[in-house]
Amino acid sequence: MDTNTVERTESQSHHEPSPTKGTTFTRTCFNGINTLSGVGILSVPYALSKGGWLSLLLLLLVALLCFYTGLLLRRCMDSDPLIKSYPDIGQVAFGRTGRAMVSMFLYLELFFVAVEFLIMEGDNLHKLFPNQDFAIFGNEVGGKQGFVLLTALVVLPTTWLRSLGVLAYVSAGGVMASLILVLAVFWGGAFDGIGFHESGELWNWSGISTAISLFTFCYCGHAVFPTLCNSMKDKSQFPKVLLVCFILSTLSYGSMAIFGYMMFGEDVTSQVTLNLPMKNISSKIAILTTLINPISKYALVTAPIATAVEEAFPFRESKIMSYLIRTSLVMSTVFVALVVPFFGHVMAFIGAFLSIAVSILFPCLCYCKMVIGFKKVGVELMMIFMILLFGTFVAIVGTYTALTDIIKEVQPK
Template identity: 50%
Template sequence: MNPKEQDNNSPTIPLLASYDDVEKGNGVLKCTGTSFFETTFNGLNSISGVGILSIPYALSNGGWLSLILLFIVASATFYTGLLIKRCMDFDPNIRTYPDVGDKAFGTRGRMVVSIFMHLELYLVATGFLIIAVDNLHNLLAELELDFYGISIGGRRSLVIIVALVMMPTVWIKNMRTLSYVSATGVLASVVILGSVLWVGTFDDVGFHNKGTLLNWTGLPTAFSLYTFCYCAHPVFPTLYTSMRNQRQFSWVLLLCFLFCSVTYASMAILGYLMFGSEVESQITLNLPTNNVSSKVAIYTALVTPLAKYSLMLRPIIDGIEDLIQSHSGKKSYGKFVRTILVISSAVVALTLPFFGYLMSLVGAFLSVTASILIPCFCYLKISGAHRKLGVEVTIIGFIVLMGLVILVTGTYTSLLQIIQNL
């Protein structure tokens, strides 16, 4: 039935409401989508978290002036987030990121978007495993598991433990429930920032490193990691469709990007002043483990990947379940699909343990493509804006050019670093 032909007594449900967020109550259907604050928590959790640990390492690679690039990337990715929303507003049937690609370029567009989106989210989720394992290994280096006579020690045992702990969060289906998990991730970012500030101020570490003004050779890595910090665009359609009042989504994005940019910049400056060029790919690995404040930061850093892991895998899970349902008519494989995804990402985490280099590659190749290039190209095609030159097309052209520079230089640099350390 056409929405315009509905009787006035018919229940009103937003066309883009999430299926998981529509329930039956008192004999009628009602929308129970996420509120403004619940969506904001999910948005903050999808953008912030892991980046706050690696941002000082990014600044140490690029030097002080590279902070300008952080704000340029933040502005560009905020704008491309709005472009995704505008693409979805053109057609109420667009519910996922691959739908945007399909609307713009047909089946080939859907395939390209799906590949880059799912691969990016999968590797980002794998990065969460690596983060949790690295921080635990910093505290429990001697831990060893004994499984039916088979001894598993070091990082391998920790990967198994972390994967098992993360498993229940992946089984959560409802976005409103997931928002409470997200709230812990946002709080964790604030606690980590406060703990690092405490270590530098009161625990004899200080802020004595002057750093370098600009490091040309490290700019590709810095640019890539800055982009990685804002790589949540494949999740935005899921957040948008789950929202009760979708007109507020632009404000959600603005609040999320402002908050994350302030926390990223603050952590970058603190970490670089404290440890200079010696800062690790995760700042928690630099903190002295004998101080209470350091332990607070390290243990809190474990909450971040736990809170973000399931949110990053959600679009992949939805895509696989929809594919299974279209062929078998069932959704009974939900927990099986979620379990297999967690196991496979744990295997990848064991194979590629280089967090800094892996995230640099994800930022340069996958995040640039999924969060910068694809939104621009899809919007130009769907809106028809490419037919006339104007301010909007000029801005988009600049963003695309920046994305291509990061893509080429950052991918080459990060691949070279990974190969050298294998």
């Protein structure tokens, strides 16, 4: 529905939506695909190189689990008409503690995803213009850092948009950008002399935790799912939206993973575009299309954070206050991107510590508490219990591995 803020709509009293208001099925699909097919598409070849060819099965497993837990969130919302957001689900399930835990993990995940957008842009723009330096207030700034700041200035106006109906048009550009990116990488391998000659490993135990963490990051849209559902004109169609989004996103991720790994093998970087030779037109197209990602996705990802902060401040109806809050949010993501500019390791940390909790663990726990009950033993409860064990193990091992890698990077060499 066309609202002033996303979360404000979720917290308002329940009414039947007007048949003339709300986001259509097609627009919601664009928003959903845009949320899922994000910056992770650059790192799936790297994830595949960590786990080996058979880890493609893990990509499918993660996609199925996240699709299922997305449905669980929808069922949790159906169980109580007052539920309008993910934190609401946590509160109904486990009280104020549940709301606080869900909110903390949810907003941290969205925040770090926004940080990854900026790091990605800084890296790729620096590759496109390697000799470009910046001077800010008389001080020399490196190319990567300067491009991070420039990207922030570009995405800032998009964060001031407060309607998902409007953002759907921006999302359509993001979906097209992801498609063009995959095609450009394929073109580079098939027609621009790179080739698909690398055989790669079949299985690599030491890299499995990193691979699963990166794959989970690719499907970290659960924080936005309740927002998308509540914005729809016909909410009963949301499961179909999820199905369309997960199928198309998985096809995109799988294709990119296979192309990139066959092209560069074990030498593939955490962003496949950084491996592409700049002499090829296809390489330049691939990198240029990544410029659209922050513009099309940054606002959608940060909208729940911004509106949650706005609700906590007085003068919540003030446009000036809204602009100040959203501008401050952009500035904070810029700061983190400049301090911890390690794209692959940060993504693995997000996937293991935050995305697994938000996308797998919390939906299962809340659903068991709210809908089926922990004491009602059955096939569904046993399946959810196995998912919880799997997610907890991957979260612990993946978080340890990611933090270890980040510490190695920041230590003096």
